[in-house]
Amino acid sequence: MLPGGGNLRYDRMPPLWVPLRAFLVAPFLGATAGVVVAAAGSRTLDNRFTGELLGGLHLLTLGFLTLVMVGAIVQVLPVVTGANVPYTSVVGPTTQAALILGVPAMAWGLARGSRPAAGIGAVILGVGLGVFTLSVLAGAWGARRNVTGRAMALAVVSLVVVAGLGVSFLAGHAGWGPLRRDLTDVHLGWALAGWVGLLVIGVSFQVVPMFQVTPAYPRWIQEYLPPALFASLVLWTVGRIGDRVRVADAGILLVCGLLGIYGGTTLWLQAHRRRRLRDVTTDCWRLGMVSLLAACLTVAAGVLGLVDLGETRVSITLGVVAIVGFGVSVVTGMLYKIVPFLSWLHLQNLLTENHLMGGVKVRNMRQLLPVSGPRNQFLAHLVAYAMLLASPWLARGPGGWVRWAGVALTVDLSWLGFELLAVVSRHTEDRALVESHLPPDTPTV
């Protein structure tokens, strides 16, 4: 599906394992967030800044969400927008390796209070994300007239803000400078609404109509919503840093309103999809959009003084809604389409290149990923989400609720990982079948 250059040539298509490596590792890296929570139990949720919470949170946001999103950008940007991302074949694996090595180091540093580990994590992540953002921004500049390219570029600029602040926090944890906790909310806002939000929005303009067969997003949303969201984040940040409460409130209310419009529109499009068979990706995206709306309403209620967002339980619940309910659900739904499709497509290309089309029968997408596994995994995801939502409120109760919520999250994401591994295993069987029909010494990619 996704060749590496702007010229749509199959000979530029990266080997299957390049994108798959990130997609297969990410769920298991995310699952370790559950292990951290399960090991530490209720003390994880004593306040917003416990080491275990910060470590687990980043295993989920960087280890799972960002690892998948970085892979998706490098793969999708050239095809969707025609942009040529410089040095794709080096940048993709370098960024993946930096995340796979840097995130556990960082999580260890935060969860165990290890200064050297935090420092190593800061350096690896700083270099890896720096290389990624430079290369993708150079590519996205060429695609600025495409709505998805523009939203992706704004998402990557947001990542620069998030990563810059994040690395400076890690440096603070490593004892190399001051720890600016007053900027935590700025980091969080740009991470969730900017990096994750803008990227999901930009990608969804393509993949919601494509994978879920819905009408297209209205043109005005595609054109104006991403830059308006970015501008609102800037307004909020200027207000926050300059201590101008009204400016900050106006900015964050605009952010909530725009994300709410996006979430509501997506739900409306899904209600009007032309293909009405039940589909786990659509279920995942519905859950994601409902969670996004809930998060926006909660933040708006906080700004209007109806909810105390500074209260520990409220703020952690809000984080669960935004990260597990929105981010994890949406990315899970995407992986369930992308991994079987890439596997299928590589087999088809092997057949086509060797003139075996119609001669050797390989599995179709449902045979590569039978529907029952993902449906049951989605139930496990619902259980984990519900348990994590309740955790801040039941942390003081008996029964070790928080530990079990951590176990549920581990089950949720490990199960996703095993479903994807099973796809690759079936793909490998079919590939061996195809190769058995090739003349000896035929080169295969």
Next chain:
Amino acid sequence: MTAQHRECDRLLARAEHAVADGDWDAARSEFEAFDALTRRHLRREEEILFPAFEERTGMTTGPTAVMRMEHDQMRAVLDDMAAALASRDTDSYLGESETSMILTQQHNMKEEQILYGMSDQVLGDVAVELMGRMDGV
């Protein structure tokens, strides 16, 4: 051309619903309409649009080569869908239909966002004539 893509999506979804409901007679007529329209659309591109594009740009191994390869893959999936329909195998049909849907959607995305845009630029002066010839296919 983009409108034809949407019409194919609609027919594919209708055939899929009929199969899921076990209404094989309706499934057959919906599938036949989908199959005929899809194959005709592919021929229009391969016989009229792509040669004109290749002649004007000199690019014979670029985007159109990829599109032709994907057309072959789409026709192979259409054959598999027809076989599943003939043997009234619901699981197999829905699997092939899902495969066809995603293959077609990502293919359409490339055409609509890259190839059609490039064609509008390089073939704008002969667009009316080409559209007339494609209608005849």
